[in-house]
Amino acid sequence: MAPHPEVAALLERSHRLGSDPRNTNYAGGNASAKGTGTDPVTGSPVELMWVKGSGGDLGTLRESGLAVLRMDRMRALPDVYPGVEREDEMVAALDYCLHGPGGAAPSIDTAMHGLVDSAHVDHLHPDSGIALACAADGEERTRECFGDRVVWVPWRRPGFQLGLDIAAIKAANPQAIGVILGGHGITAWGDTAAECEANSLEIIRTAERFIADYPATHGATRQDSPFGAVVPGYEPLPSRERHARAAALLPTVRSLAATDSPQVGHYTDTEDVLDFVSRAEHPRLAALGTSCPDHFLRxxxxxxxxxxxxxxxxxxxxxxxxxxxxxxxxxxxxxxxRHAAPDSPAMRGADPAIVLVPGVGMFSFGRNKQTARVAAEFYGNAINVMRGAETISSYAPIDEAEKFRIEYWALEEAKLQRMPKPKPLATRVAFVTGAASGIGRATAERLAAEGACVAVADRDRDAAAKVAADLGGPDVAVPAPVDVTDEEQIAAALRATVLAFGGVDLVVNNAGLSISKPLLETSAADWDLQHGVMARGSFLVAKEAARIMTEQGMGGDIVYVASKNGVVAGPNNIAYGATKADQAHQVRLLAAELGEHGIRVNGVNPDAVVRGSGIFAGGWGAQRAAVYGVPEEQLGEFYAQRTLLKREVLPEHVANAVFTLTAGDLTHTTGAHIPVDAGVAAAFLR
Structure with missing residues (x-):
């Protein structure tokens, strides 16, 4: 069913505005439209408002992300408003204005959209508008920039009273196209969707030009940045050195940022960030904090x-x-x-979400990669705001007490409490070798599905990139091209993982291959190749990962995908069986050594994983089928029939074991080997 024409126009407008970061930050702001619908009970026309709901993003907004409210009820709300001291009660009243089932929950800005007498309203957080809103003399600068076309609204926490304030200002200023909200952002309106969008863009672009031209139009003599002169020695390091320094610092910084609760990290070294932290004024400005509520909540x-x-x-x-x-x-x-009242929510955590490092950049942290990345984007917005405010005046964000009222707002706390419970592996960063196919891919898929961030480590660069994209892209998974026989490549792949997610918590040594030959036909090259990839490769990966984990001081997991063949001797299998036995004993040795650091080391012993296996598809299947005298296409069933359970083992069964070992229930298990072989009595561990 096609959406209502007003809804279609609203979505198109929202997408255009939300897709340009100059207009608003991710998930920031909202837009609305009013129009006539049909009451499904009476069949009579009813005036409705469609507005972006709580938690949505304008750039990707869908109809399901809109709250739909009856305007007759919205207009009746002022009659029952109990006053600013009890304005939060009006949020519950909005539920009684909803039209029909479904739709998004109304956001705190819904009253603004409903009370302002205009068919279309945009509320946005452009950097240029917030720069005016956070200037020390913002009201004067707003008047200078716009005349009477845009009106100043003093800071007030978002809510019902702010909606009443803006409605009154619009009524008293019929010439105005919108307002600058002190310490907050902008609101614009129009009789049509096109007019409203044009008015929003006029405010944003006019503010941008005003800030850019201000030094020249006001005879400024300062030729330097509004952030002051570059501090000698604080200039950005060259790119390679900068990234190496960031990778060296991040595990420690992440552990500090995770003192109260686990965090995923994100690294940013954009030109704006590097310039800001190189300048003399950045400590003063950073200490003032951010201002727009969307910014400092992140x-x-x-x-x-x-x-x-x-x-x-x-x-x-x-x-x-x-x-x-x-x-x-x-x-x-x-x-x-200083600011908590008896009924304030408990302190949520005292660790920083943003860490600024001169010459290197910015580290940001959150409960998942997207949250950490968005926090960095928001601080980038804050830097732009500070630059603009310092250009036209001086940066003067809302005071600390008001920030506390937002951060520990009962409504914000309720929103946090409604968030879904984290998945078992949320905040954990996994590095899986041989992850582009077979057991490795199934393991990467399972870990990502359970909330982990995953580095898809594989020597096949293109295949690794495809798997990472399939898992959800850079907020979930990144490719980590690596040949595990090369020590430098391993270090580089793990550094890249640290830069992507802040550290490493979970390593799966899965990369492998096999060549099935009798002893007398097995060459030294065959032996060296298999031992190089599996025994030596696992050792090198575990060594570098353990170095990072000990720097983090947050414990960790290393899991070896070994094999039943490390326990049971089979024909024509000397090199593969020996290297798997080597891996199995590495598990015991490392469990004994790394336990004092809280790092658990365990193994999984699969057998006969034929379907989806890169090893079997690469010739091993044909070789083993020949040994056992069965057609290759029947090899999986052959293996199944020799087990106690008579079941074929698939890659996802091995992935299940890796998940079980690392998801938190086996906190006191290390040095163990879990068979995933459908029951091979000869491989029972003793």
């Missing part, structure tokens, strides 16, 4: 700022980060205690 009140140059010794830098983190936690607790 980035916390203020970032942690490292006060050392990028050339400082690594151990000195790490020690200083630990000191700054301890001070940050004390400051955050003091901030909470």
């Amino acid at each position: 980035t916390k009140v203020r970032p942690l700022v490292l006060d050392l140059p990028p050339t400082a010794p690594l151990d000195e830098t790490i020690a200083r980060l630990r000191e700054l983190h301890a001070a940050y936690r004390e400051d955050y607790r003091a901030y909470y205690e």
